[in-house]
Amino acid sequence: MSVIIKYFAAPTHEAAATVVGPGPDGIFESRTWGNFDPEEAMIVWESLLTDRSFDNLLDDGEPETVADPDDGQGPVILAASRTLQAALADTDHSQLLQTSRLWVEQQASEGATIDQDTAKAILESLAQLARSIEHGDRLYCWTT
Template sequence: MSNIVKFFVAANEGAVDALAGGPNSSFRALSFGNFDAEEALLDWEAHLTGVSFESLVDRDFPEIIAEGDEGASVFLLSDALVNSLAVASDSEVRELALWWVGEKSVDGFEIELPVASVILQSLVDLTREELQPGTHVYCWTS
């Protein structure tokens, strides 16, 4: 479980530099906490793209850009996930949030629907508003 989860948009160099303490103030970062970010990225991609969770794991998704000795990591969100989020309608975001809450509940992890909705809608907004040529969406965890 990640204590702090931050999503941000950057060029690859900026993503690697974020490992030490998270994205700096020059990045618009979304901050959340207390969920397994790596597993969430797998869950969301599997649900949105129809590729199985296990298949994504076998293909080493999400890609780890940097890992620190203290437990911090930076993950690259795949183009498939980012593109799916960027074109998701409000109803698709709500449906994903409902599905994610149910999926985590089965695993014994309770996440409230309003929290799941805010996380996902904020990430959708970030992909639509901040993504520029030469940049990618990343997730920093600690």
């Protein structure tokens, strides 16, 4: 199964939801990746970067679903928590490298494979995007 994932910034949930059908390309600056579970990844990343447990974040409803018009059968927009957004923006290169290594190990323990260089590149690009977000804007994920 092929999964397309695009992370982007938008000023509001309503603005982010407007791109649920076509995706953010041409409307919002985005970073494109694929073939991992973005919802689980955002929880894992936040857990690793903030020392909160995966289960605690899951219980808190992270990440928030902003738009899901086809009830999980089509494109979905998720909002990264403000905590994850801040953690990505504030993390340094060594923390990103360590987080990517731990994410690769976690994926391997669940039978999924992600290349270390790819994991690092994903987190570096998201950190760069998080650092560029205007005050008040949020980090979102579009996936199909």
